[in-house]
Amino acid sequence: MVDKTKDAQTSLFNEGGITQVAKAMQVLEDLISKVANVTLLNLVEQILQNTGIIQNVLTGKDKGFELDMVSHFFDFIKEETRRHPSLNLTALVDMLKLMRREDIRLPLPITTGNESGVNLLTTHGSKGLEFKHVFLAGTNAHYWEKKRSTASAGYSLPDTVINSLEHTDDKEELRRLFYVAITRAKQFLNISYSQYKGDGKEAEPSQFIIELLEGKEAAIEKMELDPIVKTNYKLLRLQSAPMPEISQMEEDFIQPKLEKFSMNVTALNNYLKCPLHFYYNSLIRVPSGKSEATTFGSAIHDALNKFFKKMQDSAQSEFPDIQTLVQDFNYYMHRHREAFTAQEFKDKMELGETVLIKYYERYINEWNKVVTTEYRITNVVVNDIPLKGAIDKVEFNGKQVVVVDYKTGNIENAREKLKGPNDKNPNGGDYWRQAVFYKILLNHHPKNWEVVSAEFDFVEPNKKKEFEKIAVNITDADITTVTQQVKQVWEKIQQKDFYTGCGKEDCHWCNFVKTNELAVALHEMKSEEEAAEG
Structure with a gap:
């Protein structure tokens, strides 16, 4: 088809049409040829760059939001390939089809404001962050526990998506998520839940609230909003939204x-290599996966770092044996198996073990x-x-x-x-x-x-x-x-x-x-x- 589109190119189509079709077909042909020869993560990265997706994002009006969406989608695939290194393109497409059919959405944490303001975050989006004051709102059972069950549907969801609370694993997953939420506070934690649902029925607190208070002397303080605040809130909901004006998106x-x-x-x-290199990689950070060479280097670094730390932790400050060094290297490699094709993984495993053994023998008495x-x-x-x-x-x-x-x-x-x-x-x-x-x-x-x-x-x-x-x-x-x-x-x-x-x-x-x-x-x-x- 690519050859035919090129042959059909005449002066009538000089400004596009067939030319663009030929270009698109060439891109698809190149990507198809790489499916069996590159990692899934690398393939997705090339799809984002070579098909014009990143181009459209960076030239659009909502580039900030859209880049966040693409980045979180890429991070989802990165996490899935880390959990399942053998995940291939067919399995990924089937997974995405299933998620679309069941209306399962990926979380998209969006942070607005600045360091001196109030940060509104989802629990997922708060991972790794800490604040002096944390207000955890909406800790009702109908928010935390009443998730749709997929146990009888005959399939399993991706590990990175929480499904139901019908299974013990799911309960533990939500319990861990609740733990993440409450441990974001450095000094002050305020947890709240509503007494009534939107339909006027009484609401129950989350089971995690009950577990949190179990065996401890803690009082639940009942808060009543001032009637004027309630009235103003109702009036605000009836008003039309103010017309916003924003500066240029850039x-x-x-x-x-x-x-x-x-x-x-x-x-x-x-930056010194190329300002665009800095812009894309260091500043806006377009989605990209680690190359096999970079991941191999990280495995060597990680193994040597653990090697010296274990020496420092030992009673006599003795270095571990060579097998410990190799095992730590192997552990990191298997943890990041998704960065390699099958042949690359085999080659790098052999290379890593060989060089580390010789490196150990060369320097063990000099370090x-x-x-x-x-x-x-x-x-x-x-x-x-x-x-x-x-x-x-x-x-x-x-x-x-x-x-x-x-x-x-x-x-x-x-x-x-x-x-x-x-x-x-x-x-x-x-x-x-x-x-x-x-x-x-x-x-x-x-x-x-x-x-x-x-x-x-x-x-x-x-x-x-x-x-x-x-x-x-x-x-x-x-x-x-x-x-x-x-x-x-x-x-x-x-x-x-x-x-x-x-x-x-x-x-x-x-x-x-x-x-x-x-x-x-x-x-x-x-x-x-x-x-x-x-």
């Missing part, structure tokens, strides 16, 4: 994200035991710019420290990234900048540690089958350079100077913009000197 969409943004080395590197791992730094301010970061490992020698970052992959591909500014790359490599950025963070850290050097520890051996640790000695000039880069990039971000891409042929996001016809203008590329000057 400002409302971007400004809250900028207000919460803190500079980190990933965002800095993304510094005075360390802290996965060290997160926040609330650092340099030149009025908030900075944050996470360091894989910090090794101590008194007040002197060595910052260590684990790397996986081909070390030959990393050597250019370790170099400072040069003729080929005036901004310096990403790894060099990462090392300097971490030193800047620790230089302004209240613990007053002295960073001797930053070390990149390559967990995979080089061509000679040797492991390498490459130290980056950081000079005052390096600190000045990266501090200036941070300042310049921060100013550009605050000025919203992230809508024009780099124009490089291999830039994913520039090509995404061109392919999906999102560009409103095309500018001549700057020379390397002009780009370095900003």
Whole structure:
């Protein structure tokens, strides 16, 4: 069909029609060819980007709301593939058909307001958040317990969707959800329920309220609204809604994200690569899944982090055996099986076990035991710019420290990234900048540690089958350079100077913009000197 649409192209159809059909068919053909060769999550990501869905979202009037919807849908698939790594496209489509037929909707938490205001959240949407005051309203049985049963329907719902309370598992799921709600409060928790339903019938409190009060001396305070408040509420419902006026969507969409943004080395590197890269990945965060290489690297990081923590937790500060290290790696890999195709998973499992055993044997008698791992730094301010970061490992020698970052992959591909500014790359490599950025963070850290050097520890051996640790000695000039880069990039971000891409042929996001016809203008590329000057 693709060939026929191309053959049918004549001057009569130069402006669209058949051309657009051919383009659509080509996209579908490409996606179909990838079904058996990529993970389900990667396939969905490509569908969102290549079919124009993201394009329509980002050019629409309600881009903020629609991007939230797409992101939550993508997160749902991400969670399902995590729970069921063998989930394929057919099973996913069947699941979505079932959910549509049964009118089962995914929760879409929407937060409005700001940090100094009142946050209205669903219980699902409040996960991971905490507040000084929490008001949990509507804790009646007809809200919490009376869910529709699907036990007799002959099917099971996705694990990420709560179905009924007819099963013990469902009761426990709702009990856990209620626990999430009440533990959002740091100091003050107010729980309320209504005495009557909307039809005037008496309403019962949730069974979880009864469980909460069981065996404790607690009083339920009956609250009566002032009659004037009730009257005003009834009048308000009879009035027509006021006509709203909003500023341009772009400002409302971007400004809250900028207000919460803190500079980190990933965002800095993304911007210096391409402002569009920063915009899509670091600022608005379009839905994307982890690649198999990234997930493999995370598995290595996680295993080594647990390895050192178990050493610190042991009575004699002894390192665990090699089997423990490999088991932790295997556990992480199986937990994130969805990021790999079957062959990729097999290959990476074999590679990980092999390199970790050799890595262990190489360094077991040399590792510094005075360390802290996965060290997160926040609330650092340099030149009025908030900075944050996470360091894989910090090794101590008194007040002197060595910052260590684990790397996986081909070390030959990393050597250019370790170099400072040069003729080929005036901004310096990403790894060099990462090392300097971490030193800047620790230089302004209240613990007053002295960073001797930053070390990149390559967990995979080089061509000679040797492991390498490459130290980056950081000079005052390096600190000045990266501090200036941070300042310049921060100013550009605050000025919203992230809508024009780099124009490089291999830039994913520039090509995404061109392919999906999102560009409103095309500018001549700057020379390397002009780009370095900003």
